Amino acid sequence: MPFDYKKEYREFYLPPKTPGIVRVPAMHFLAVRGQGDPNEEGGAYKQAIGLLYAVAFTIKMSKLGSHKLDGYFDYVVPPLEGLWWQEGVHGVDYARKEAFHWISLIRLPEFVTKEAFDWAVRQATEKKKQDFSPVEFFVWEEGMCVQCMHIGPYDDELATVSAMDAYAQAQGYTADFGEGRFHHEIYLSDVRRCKPERLKTVIRHPVRSVL
Numbered sequence: 442m443p444f445d446y447k448k449e450y451r452e453f454y455l456p457p458k459t460p461g462i463v464r465v466p467a468m469h470f471l472a473v474r475g476q477g478d479p480n481e482e483g484g485a486y487k488q489a490i491g492l493l494y495a496v497a498f499t500i501k502m503s504k505l506g507s508h509k510l511d512g513y514f515d516y517v518v519p520p521l522e523g524l525w526w527q528e529g530v531h532g533v534d535y536a537r538k539e540a541f542h543w544i545s546l547i548r549l550p551e552f553v554t555k556e557a558f559d560w561a562v563r564q565a566t567e568k569k570k571q572d573f574s575p576v577e578f579f580v581w582e583e584g585m586c587v588q589c590m591h592i593g594p595y596d597d598e599l600a601t602v603s604a605m606d607a608y609a610q611a612q613g614y615t616a617d618f619g620e621g622r623f624h625h626e627i628y629l630s631d632v633r634r635c636k637p638e639r640l641k642t643v644i645r646h647p648v649r650s651v652l
Contacts, residue, residue: 512552
């Protein structure tokens with residue numbers, strides 16, 4: 442059976458619908474940075490997702506080619522993730538999507554080194570005849586966070602975020618947004634096939650202890 446990060450690391454990908462505190466270790470990702478409204482048709486965000494998945498599946502399907510990656514194991518490509526922020530805003534303002542800065546992410550298996558990443562980008566460029574230079578090898582340790590499973594439209598996240606804030610404060614934590622510390626979403630549903638009221642999204646916010 443292919444290794445499935447969602448099932449093997451349930452604490453990071455399948456939290457309950459009630460908030461909890463979690464410490465997130467360092468992980469490796471594919472990443473593309475950008476800014477602007479993610480809903481813009483043909484915009485930078487949707488182009489970024491296409492670039493990420495092309496490189497992700499180049500790595501996954503390398504098992505069928507002549508170039509063998511050291512330590513390769515079969516796996517399910519992890520879900521799309523997003524880091525979101527706006528200049529001068531604590532958290533995010535859902536009414537000002539055009540002001541978003543974002544980093545779109547897909548987690549990489551542990552066997553993917555910087556060298557393996559570079560090969561995959563070259564391979565995708567050759568096959569797709571596209572510019573994959575925006576895709577980065579991104580190492581990130583998120584640290585202490587409060588998180589919760591949100592069910593429903595993205596624009597309704599505020600109620601979930603409010604519950605997370607209240608829980609964190611009750612546990613002796615406060616929000617810790619800043620450099621490298623962002624509003625984080627993990628998308629468990631395919632927005633093209635899922636009704637808005639059934640969308641499943643992990644929401645994660647950085648926190649620090651005030652005790």
